Structures are given as structure tokens and as C-alpha cells.
Amino acid sequence: MECSEHCAGSFGHFNLGPHTHDVPMTLHQKNRQAMLQALASVPSESCSVVLLEGGKSETHHDTDHEELFRQECYFHYLFGVKEPDCLGLVDLQTGKSHLFIPRLPESYSTWLGKIYGPDYWVKVYSVDECHYTDELVTILHLLGCKRILSLAGGLNTDSGLPHAGLRSLEKEIQENNFHEDREILFPVLRECRVVKNKEEIDVLRYACQVSADAHKAVMRFAKPGMMEYDLEAKFRYEIYHRYGCRNVGYTCICCAGESGAILHYGHAGAPNSKVIKPGDMCLLDMGGEYHHYTADITRSWPVDGKFTETQREIYTTVYEAQEAVMRSMRPGVSWPEMHRLADRVICENLKKFGYLNGDVDEMMKEFVGSLFMPHGLGHLLGLTTHDVGGYLDGIQRSTEPGLKSLRCGRTLLEGMVITVEPGVYFNRSVLEPAFSRPNQAQFMNVEKIKKMFAFGGVRIEDDVLVTATGIENLSAGVPRSIDEIEAWIAGGRGE
Amino acid sequence: MECSEHCAGSFGHFNLGPHTHDVPMTLHQKNRQAMLQALASVPSESCSVVLLEGGKSETHHDTDHEELFRQECYFHYLFGVKEPDCLGLVDLQTGKSHLFIPRLPESYSTWLGKIYGPDYWVKVYSVDECHYTDELVTILHLLGCKRILSLAGGLNTDSGLPHAGLRSLEKEIQENNFHEDREILFPVLRECRVVKNKEEIDVLRYACQVSADAHKAVMRFAKPGMMEYDLEAKFRYEIYHRYGCRNVGYTCICCAGESGAILHYGHAGAPNSKVIKPGDMCLLDMGGEYHHYTADITRSWPVDGKFTETQREIYTTVYEAQEAVMRSMRPGVSWPEMHRLADRVICENLKKFGYLNGDVDEMMKEFVGSLFMPHGLGHLLGLTTHDVGGYLDGIQRSTEPGLKSLRCGRTLLEGMVITVEPGVYFNRSVLEPAFSRPNQAQFMNVEKIKKMFAFGGVRIEDDVLVTATGIENLSAGVPRSIDEIEAWIAGGRGE
Numbered sequence A, B: 001m002e003c004s005e006h007c008a009g010s011f012g013h014f015n016l017g018p019h020t021h022d023v024p025m026t027l028h029q030k031n032r033q034a035m036l037q038a039l040a041s042v043p044s045e046s047c048s049v050v051l052l053e054g055g056k057s058e059t060h061h062d063t064d065h066e067e068l069f070r071q072e073c074y075f076h077y078l079f080g081v082k083e084p085d086c087l088g089l090v091d092l093q094t095g096k097s098h099l100f101i102p103r104l105p106e107s108y109s110t111w112l113g114k115i116y117g118p119d120y121w122v123k124v125y126s127v128d129e130c131h132y133t134d135e136l137v138t139i140l141h142l143l144g145c146k147r148i149l150s151l152a153g154g155l156n157t158d159s160g161l162p163h164a165g166l167r168s169l170e171k172e173i174q175e176n177n178f179h180e181d182r183e184i185l186f187p188v189l190r191e192c193r194v195v196k197n198k199e200e201i202d203v204l205r206y207a208c209q210v211s212a213d214a215h216k217a218v219m220r221f222a223k224p225g226m227m228e229y230d231l232e233a234k235f236r237y238e239i240y241h242r243y244g245c246r247n248v249g250y251t252c253i254c255c256a257g258e259s260g261a262i263l264h265y266g267h268a269g270a271p272n273s274k275v276i277k278p279g280d281m282c283l284l285d286m287g288g289e290y291h292h293y294t295a296d297i298t299r300s301w302p303v304d305g306k307f308t309e310t311q312r313e314i315y316t317t318v319y320e321a322q323e324a325v326m327r328s329m330r331p332g333v334s335w336p337e338m339h340r341l342a343d344r345v346i347c348e349n350l351k352k353f354g355y356l357n358g359d360v361d362e363m364m365k366e367f368v369g370s371l372f373m374p375h376g377l378g379h380l381l382g383l384t385t386h387d388v389g390g391y392l393d394g395i396q397r398s399t400e401p402g403l404k405s406l407r408c409g410r411t412l413l414e415g416m417v418i419t420v421e422p423g424v425y426f427n428r429s430v431l432e433p434a435f436s437r438p439n440q441a442q443f444m445n446v447e448k449i450k451k452m453f454a455f456g457g458v459r460i461e462d463d464v465l466v467t468a469t470g471i472e473n474l475s476a477g478v479p480r481s482i483d484e485i486e487a488w489i490a491g492g493r494g495e
């Protein structure tokens, strides 16, 4: 059946035109199924439902300015709904899904669009039933609900923030004597999100492929004299115009030269606003988002299209680290061990090229590698850039420099999607203090390192799916080796 | 002095490269001066300061995903600061300005950028003094402060929401026995924002000119078969790449055909996601933002580049209404009267072209015009799209259809910047109910109107500065008459 307005083609599907990826709502049905299976072992001493609150429409402070709405992630995981102010329920007895939509005022049709009833939204999102949010309590009673499983209080290990759960429904829950359980659901649903199903992988593959294409376009577009933000503008144009990605998964990090040493450059206080100079290394960390799933890709290359000897040294160091990790990845491998492996390869190469000297085992004991790569090797990827489930409950993060910034402390599982993003940076505020710490300085060629403060850094970041026997690199479409990069840029200049 | 990092060139200035508009921080010094003058008549029985809280860095729900930070508007008005988590103070005795910045952790320099001290920020933002936010109470005591003027509770007449004031400082204020006055400041500062100074006008002129240029590029870019969002992608690319506008002032409204009747199309639930068909009218409402000041421009044109007879009729109706208003605008003119004027011209033209019949005065008494233009004629423009100060305290909005949606109920003042945006729409959910209301249906050519439901609508929106003798159209750079539009599009096709 036709539904051009909310499904672009047919009910139960999402896409943004025939040239974009078609997402079947079976993706979310499977997500709900996975949750039901994982909850099957939970004692259901009383009639229970899972209840989630979707994101709300919000304004900028006291104004009527609304930023473009982005759905709350857990709600999107289970229901795939683009609209704000909804609720979602799964009945653990029957397995049925219920979507609750706001009752819109008549004026909505003048200002925001045609108003559709519950029957329509059942078809758009492939749920079993749809009601209005003001019918929630009635439906809960009708289902005989005694216990509500919520996400309230569950801790996000990247932000350290608790989940808000059913904040706006607290009064209704209390007044009607529903028992809200805040323990059972969170660890279960968080873990469901860690291993991606086929349809989720298809969306992530699309986000990665189109972001890879856009990175390629930017490589040929960049010229000395442009502003760093010109590369952001080009990237966003390519992913949106050609592939329907209206959002990026995170603020574009577009560094040229020295800015490359600032890991999360590009925010409002450092808005990619420098001029790109001849000879600069560009470090671009940019990923498009599609149906809320995001890519996260970094490439580093000389704006002139040809690597200098120094650029080759640092790039090779990072490339070798990434290669070593990608060759070793498979289910069962410890991710902290992969971080240590990258650290080791970086130290070995920096020694080979004369930036470090001495015994690599000894320098690793003094965490010399973390002075050049202060961040973690990579993180789970999905509905957020730093996706949930990186640390199981009770597992503490390491306090070691470098490892303490690792967002995933687990062994790899088939179906995880994770970034592999080693880097080497020459950040003055990290390195200068180390020059006066003898335990680290003894390994450092201080004069050679000091000359690199204008260099910035190199990061290479790919998004990989862990398969039964190894990995699939979802972002393999962007040139990555020095030869590939130089050939690609030269091709764009007719050289 | 050089400051490429936060001032792109020299201290006390903001720009995004030599090809972009240079904003002197005297803009904000003048804003503070205007406030001090307006507060001069306020009895200062005790030592008083104005204290404002800047916007805070925020994450998407419980995740560590941060949207790009946008400053709170009143804080930006007085201080022009791009960074989150600051405070601003103006001492009413001395007139001195004090900026308070967060004390950043050492890790900031690894992740977000070099850390600078107060002396640096004094120069970047041309304030008199700069301290850390944890020094606020000390400084207040040092200044001998007894009374703090805050914005708390002041009502935004567009959103109906109160200002949050000094929400996160409530404890400090109470514990130190400062008297917080919530009455004096809000109406004064709101009114300061209504009349723009020269530097503000320069920024708005720039935002309008570059948005006009981008609209022109989109006119030649659009082709049947594209998606509506392709036009948004192109617009955003042009304003950012060519002119440094990273943000739009509001979500781009990109309608083709029927979507044109939905006034705020383009939001997450209707994301500009239809295919543009041959023969469609495009209605594009898009404005770039620069240094937080925004343009708000709408143009409507046939995607084929040639107006059909029907498209000419509706376009001429709206164009004549806009012309009549722009010819009549000058200081002292009532804006609600301008709305009525537009309404009258629209009714007259719809009668001339056979959509309406009967006496225009009579149909105006029945609010027939508001069935075709359900929104207001225009709104103040500045740091927000719907800028503050549209209604003075005690002035109630009209409850009449049409006029009740007018966001400004005042007489025009020299230095106001306001949008002039009449429109005619064929929205089924607005018009169909009127067919069965005899008082309105008697004037309507129902059969002719019914045939227009696939047409969508036409809006023409310009941003004008009220001058001493009339207006300056800041968005005059985009073709507006039928002839201009056809010639411009034809020129891009080599016709």
C-alpha cells in the first residue's frame, strides 16, 4: 500500500527516496523479539510490561526555537519511531507491542502536517496496536498489568549519567499502584543493543558506505587556503544530497595541522575555523547518520596530496597499529589486549623512526605510548557514536593512562560493530610535562618531538563488524594506505 | 594582536575567514550600554548588578552525545560568547562588565583545545574583567553587591515559556543573602533587543545577503525528480561553504506541491522527504545564521522555471499583498493594520481571479482571508527567528482568526527588523470545514478551490529594516517578481 508521507513507498518501511537504503520495520520487530527472549528467564510472578518513554519535543531555553528532533536511543531501538512525544509498551505475556501517540490539536494540520489515527501508525511502524498517550493507564489496566519494567537509573558508562526512565509518568504509576521495577530491564536491553541483527548491520553498512564515499569526495575537494569548515560543509552536503543522511552522528572534527592534536576539535568553542595551509595534514573524523545508526570514520592525509617523509613516518606508525589490530580481531579476543597491541606497535614504530629510544617493554611499563595516543583504541558503534554496553556491570575500567579512556573493556562477540582508531598526536600540553618526568623522558627524543608541535596528529578510524572468523571492514570504501590515498587524490586532479 | 583560534584575526572581533563578515565586539558593548541607559531611571537604592547565566553544555538524554552548542539568546545579546557554561555580570554602579568562565580540567587540552586564562578572554570578548565561575560569590561581595537583577520568570510571548533566570545559582544567592529582583530587568532587556544597533544590523544584513545568494543557487539547482531535502542540502552547503554559516536559524522548510500548504513542514515527522514532480510549486523557507543572528527568507517558484496561469494567479495575489505592505511601512504604522491590509489585498485578488466572490468588506468580517493565510503577516527577527518584544506587557493578542497568529502587535519603530511574509495556501483541513459554514462558504468558489488541493501554497517572505522614512529590504538579493524569477532560472539553464 502507498504511503509516501511517512514510509516513502510502502508501509512498514523507511527510506528517503529510491536511491537510499530501505529499512524494513522488521528490524525493530527483531529487536523486540531479542528483548523478549532475553527476558524469558526473568521470573514473571505477576503480569508485566516493558514501558519506554520516547523523546519529547523541546525548545531552546524559553524561546519557541525547536532543534530538529532526534529520538531517544532505547526507544528508537525497540520502535524505530521518528516522531516526538510517544510511548512504547511490550506485553511480556503476549509479546504484543503497543505504540502510544500524542493526541494532536486540530491546528497541527495547518502547521505541521496531516493528522493520522492509530490504525495508520500501526501500519507505518509495524506494531501490534496503537493508542493515544492519554489512554496509557486504561490500556495498562486492560492488560492486567501489575509490574512495569523501566530503564530508570541505568548507568551509561560513557557519560556516567543515569537513564531518565519514565520521568513524566511517575505520578500515573504511583497513583495506579503499578509496581515499577528498575533493576531487570536495563542490563538486558543494553546487552541486546550490543550484538546487531542483520537489518541493523545493513543500516550500519549503508551509513558507513555513504560516509566513505563522502570522505573520498572531500579528499579531492580540499585545497590549501580553504577553511577547515569547508570540508565539513562538503561532507554534510554529500551524505545528505546523495544519500539522505540529514544528521551526522557527532559534530564533524575537521583539523588541519596543529588542530589535529585536539581529539574532539570542531565544537562550538573551536569550530573548525582555521585556514588550511600548504603542507598541512588534514585529520577528518566525520560520520553520517541514517535511521539513527551512525558511521564514525577518520582519515588523515596531506592537503597537498603527497606525503612528506615525516608524514609518512607518523602515518605508517598508525597504519601498522591498525593493521595489527584488524588482523588479530575475532570473537573471544580481549579488546583491552587489542589496545595494548596498538600501543606496542606505535611504540615500536616511533622507536624505528627515531622519536623514541630504548626497550619497548620498558617504555610500555611507563605508559609512554599514551603520551602519543591518549584515547582508547575504539568503541562500540550503533545508535550512538559511543554505543552502550562497553562495560559489563561490576567490571571496573583500568586506571592506566590510555586504557582508562577505553570505552569497551570486553572480549569481542560476533555481531558487535566497533571502531578501530589508533592515532598518534603531538599535543604540547600532553608532551611538554613528560619532558620533565625522567621515567618517561628517558625514552623520548625530546628535540625531535618538539619539532612536531605544529604537525598535529594522525588518526585512522574504521568501523568493523566482528564476524564468526574475523572482521568485515564496513568503511573499507575510503582509501587507507599511503599509496591508495595519493593515487585517489592525484586521480581527482587529472595527474 | 594575533588570535587565530577564537577571533580569526584580531582580538575583539569575530569572523570565520577573510571572506566572511567581521563582527566587532563593540556590538555587544553597545548592547550593554543600551541596557545601562534604559536602567538608569531605575531606583538604585542599593548596590545592584545584572547577572545572566549562559547556556550549559548538554548531552542527548543519558548518552555522551552533545549537539552543537548554541548560546542562550539574552546572554549572547550582552556578551557575544560562543562557549558554554559561562556567566555574565554588569555592575550598575560602574557600568563594568565581568565575564565568568568555567575552570577547565587539565584533560580539556587533550580533548577540546588549549586552555586560556581570564586575561585572554578579556581580549577576545572585549569585557572589562574576567574571572572563573567559582569566584562569583567572592566577586559579588567585592563589588558590594546587595541586589541582583535577573531575567527569571519573564515570559516569552511566542513560546509562552518563562525565562529560567539564574536556575543553577539559586542556592548561592540565597545563602549569601543577595536580593534577587525578578521584575526590573526582563522588560528592559527585552525592549533593548527590539531596536537593533548599527553593528547588529550589519550582521543581519550579512545573514540576509548570504541566504539570498543561497536561495538563488537553489533556484537554479532544483529539478523535478530530486527530493525536497536536496534543496535543503544545497542551501546549507552554500551558506556554510561560501559564507561561514554553520547553523540555520530554524529547520529548513522545503516543500514541493501539496506540502506547501503545511506551514512548518520539514520537521522530523515530515522531513522534506517527498519527490519533486514536474509542475510543482516549490516553497522554500530557509535562513542562515551568523554570530547567532538569523535570516528568514521564503521564495516560491515553479520547479520547471515557468509559471503556469494558475501559479501566476496565486503568486500575483501574494506578491501584491507584500508590495502593498512594504509600500506602507514606516515608523508609527500599526503592524496589525499591516496584517489587515495584506488580508484585504489577498481577498481582492482571490476575487479577481475567481476563487472568491462577493463584497470584500463583508468577507473580511467573516475572516475568509484567514482560511488562505492562517498565519501572521510577520514577526520581529534577530537572535531568534521569532524575536522577542512582539507584544508589550498588558497588550493582549487579538482572538480573531489570522490576527491571533500574529507575533507582533505593535507599531513600527525605526531600527526594528521584521519579516513581511504573506501567503496563500490550499490546506484541505482548513478549507474543507469552511465549505459547510454558510457565512464563509457564500464567498467561496468551492469547485475552483477544491481543484487546488494538490497545489500547496505560495509564501513570499522578506526581512526588512524599518528606517526613518520607510524600509530597507535586507533580502532584496533574491529574485522576487515573476519576471525576475523566470529570468534567473532561465539564465542558469543557458536559455
Ligand SMILES: [Mn+2]
Pocket: A296, A379, A419, A421, A461
Ligand atoms: Mn570514534
Ligand SMILES: [Mn+2]
Pocket: B296, B379, B419, B421, B461
Ligand atoms: Mn518567518
